[in-house]
Amino acid sequence: MGVVNVTPDSFSDGGDWFDPDAAIGRGRALAAAGADIVDVGGESTRPGAVEVEEAEECRRILPVVAALAGDGIPVSVDTRHVRVLRAALDAGGSIANDVSALTADPASLSLVAGTGASAVLVHMQGRPESMQDDPHYEDVVEDVFAFLAGRVEACRAAGIGPERLAVDPGYGFGKTLEHNLALLRGLERFQALGCTVAIGVSRKASLGRLSGEADPKRRFPESLAAGLFALDRGVRLLRVHDVGETRRALAVWQALRHV
Numbered sequence: 055m056g057v058v059n060v061t062p063d064s065f066s067d068g069g070d071w072f073d074p075d076a077a078i079g080r081g082r083a084l085a086a087a088g089a090d091i092v093d094v095g096g097e098s099t100r101p102g103a104v105e106v107e108e109a110e111e112c113r114r115i116l117p118v119v120a121a122l123a124g125d126g127i128p129v130s131v132d133t134r135h136v137r138v139l140r141a142a143l144d145a146g147g148s149i150a151n152d153v154s155a156l157t158a159d160p161a162s163l164s165l166v167a168g169t170g171a172s173a174v175l176v177h178m179q180g181r182p183e184s185m186q187d188d189p190h191y192e193d194v195v196e197d198v199f200a201f202l203a204g205r206v207e208a209c210r211a212a213g214i215g216p217e218r219l220a221v222d223p224g225y226g227f228g229k230t231l232e233h234n235l236a237l238l239r240g241l242e243r244f245q246a247l248g249c250t251v252a253i254g255v256s257r258k259a260s261l262g263r264l265s266g267e268a269d270p271k272r273r274f275p276e277s278l279a280a281g282l283f284a285l286d287r288g289v290r291l292l293r294v295h296d297v298g299e300t301r302r303a304l305a306v307w308q309a310l311r312h313v
């Protein structure tokens with residue numbers, strides 16, 4: 055999954071793809087570089103980010119979703135807002151990528167169920183505005199697992215089967231560095247949920263804390279190391295900014311696995 059942030063303030067590429075034509079060009083380039091899905095978002099959910107009005111979120115993403123879907127590219131929509139999701143699915147998007155795991159608006163469940171869309175259910179403790187203020191877990195792997203199990207069950211009850219779902223432990227969403235590392239080490243646990251396991255580690259701050267790289271755009275080596283570690287533990291959907299480079303690494307990783 056390649057990322058296109060149509061935002062002025064995303065943590066690693068804010069402003070780069072804010073212009074609709076630039077965002078469309080970026081999405082096409084990511085698909086050409088080997089992304090199976092292009093993830094289009096109009097609201098940053100980085101720590102401290104404030105919510106964007108739905109009309110503005112729609113204005114940002116709908117032309118991009120329509121153009122990429124019109125090219126036949128599978129598009130996921132990175133939003134917490136049901137009205138934005140509905141408009142983006144109408145415009146040709148086919149996957150809801152929701153950092154609230156379809157909890158921010160209960161109507162999202164029935165929307166996904168009724169449209170036949172797929173969904174990525176992401177764990178987040180708290181809200182972006184304050185999620186990094188002293189996050190706490192009894193046992194981070196088990197707590198996140200229990201939350202996602204509950205969401206998979208809520209989806210099943212609404213008519214969305216596990217074949218349409220991916221579960222994502224939400225790297226960096228209300229977690230300390232230690233929580234993030236424990237989740238990466240514990241990824242195999244999430245296969246028991248019977249869905250695709252997804253993760254987004256790309257360029258994230260905690261990786262920079264480990265390596266000392268302060269510039270998010272220079273964190274590809276860190277992202278790749280963590281991404282390959284995740285793939286080795288069963289992740290099959292990797293959300294990344296640097297698609298071509300990740301694809302090249304995957305070609306080697308896949309060749310080694312199949313020997």
Ligand code: HH2
Pocket residue numbers: 057059061063064065066095097098099100132151152153174176222224225252253254255293
């Ligand atoms: N991380 C971000 C946004 N969406 N979706 C999933 N499924 N998993 C993630 O880890 C994830 C996500 C945050 O990264 P980014 O979009 O690059 O930054 P921002 O939120 O600042 O726009």
